[in-house]
Amino acid sequence: MIERRKTRQIDVGGVKIGGDAPVVVQSMTSTKTHDLEATLEQINRLQEAGCEIVRVAVPHQEDVEALSEIVNKSPIPVIADIHFAPKYAFLSMESGVHAVRINPGNIGKEEVVREIVQEAKSRGIAIRIGVNSGSLEKDLLEKYGYPCAEALTESALRWSEKFESWGFHNFKVSIKGSNVLENVKANLEFAKRTDIPLHIGITEAGMGNKGIIKSSVGIGILLHMGIGDTVRVSLTDDPVVEVETAYEILRSLGLRNRGVEIIACPTCGRIEVDLERVVKEVESKLRGVKKPLKVAVMGCVVNAIGEAREADIGLACGRGFAWLFKDGKPIRKVEESEMAEELLKEVEKLKD
Ligand code: SF4
Missing domain, CATH: 3.20.20.20 (Dihydropteroate synthase-like)
Structure with missing residues (x-):
């Protein structure tokens, strides 16, 4: 503090x-x-x-x-x-x-x-x-x-x-x-x-x-x-x-908390999805959200499960799919093409 x-x-x-x-x-x-x-x-x-x-x-x-x-x-x-x-x-x-x-x-x-x-x-x-x-x-x-x-x-x-x-x-x-x-x-x-x-x-x-x-x-x-x-x-x-x-x-610095905090992995040779595209899409769609929310978008299982579990909503990606996490629990598996959309649907339910 x-x-x-x-x-x-x-x-x-x-x-x-x-x-x-x-x-x-x-x-x-x-x-x-x-x-x-x-x-x-x-x-x-x-x-x-x-x-x-x-x-x-x-x-x-x-x-x-x-x-x-x-x-x-x-x-x-x-x-x-x-x-x-x-x-x-x-x-x-x-x-x-x-x-x-x-x-x-x-x-x-x-x-x-x-x-x-x-x-x-x-x-x-x-x-x-x-x-x-x-x-x-x-x-x-x-x-x-x-x-x-x-x-x-x-x-x-x-x-x-x-x-x-x-x-x-x-x-x-x-x-x-x-x-x-x-x-x-x-x-x-x-x-x-x-x-x-x-x-x-x-x-x-x-x-x-x-x-x-x-x-x-x-x-x-x-x-x-x-x-x-x-x-x-x-x-x-x-x-x-x-x-x-x-x-x-x-x-x-822990001094104010407003809007969505996106935690995204930097990506590396283990990545099997187009994470940059997903993060960009999520970021642009969540710009106007005022409620403090933590959203994790992680490229593979190495840190993904942990980070996604800490977040309000998270994606832990695998090859061509991701686990969608909410409040620390996996709620469903989603296809790569639907990742951003599915994540946003869950954010919608939480944001007001
Ligand atoms: S989460 Fe996986 S893909 Fe992302 S940087 Fe870490 S090891 Fe690489």
Whole structure:
């Protein structure tokens, strides 16, 4: 069991972050925010996949104008992502967003940051302080020479102290760099010194497997140390993949359990069925299942009986056939051509 860092709890549109709340899964839309149809369609798909809070970019006036409809129609809380233009922070709050994310380092004068904080306070809106290697304050870059972990931590502590001195506590912090080790170090140092909830992730992790691996390593290390109250996996991909990846990371550490866990053998020279085809078919058909279920698809008898028995549903394959297991017991023999279909029939009976 992972012992999680004790943090204070904040509230983002009814979703609790920190304290005894589970690690919250977030994502960010990749649509043009002002394209209402596309943005809401993506938010709905994200929510279906398990996303609990969504962030939308607000770079232009037309985006801020779309916000109130997005907030009204979104099934999950909405965070406005603001860079460089403080006026959009104020207008977003007016539109009813549940939180704003700002990088104080690129907002400009401290007085303006303070005004945003006062506005959030008076409206009961949360703030995420973003500290990114790409938007560090000039004086810290001069002091450290480059956006190292120490610079990131100092920036995060600096702004947290200011927010608190202004009487504002409904905020979380994200410290993100694209270098995994710097990222871990910066978050760890910050976590040692405060009880402020942390939003964790590896920024600009990249595409496909590389991005997923980099994020999993960085986020996984922090979570294993008990650090991280909410998580976003940043990928150059459909954001639904970010959410699915986040849940797999959390599941592998025993922190969240959602949807189907597929245990499949890696296959080897003993295999006598087209296991890859069966696994792919099962995986794609079970994508939308929310109930936590363990499904084992094993290539031969070597580990199959044991794994299939541990699962809610399992297939233990032989030459051209498989034993279908349910709750640890073989229930019938199925032909290779019907394996996926028969397995799915049993999952159907369990999933609601
Ligand atoms: S379960 Fe059988 S087929 Fe799969 S990897 Fe193990 S020995 Fe090979």
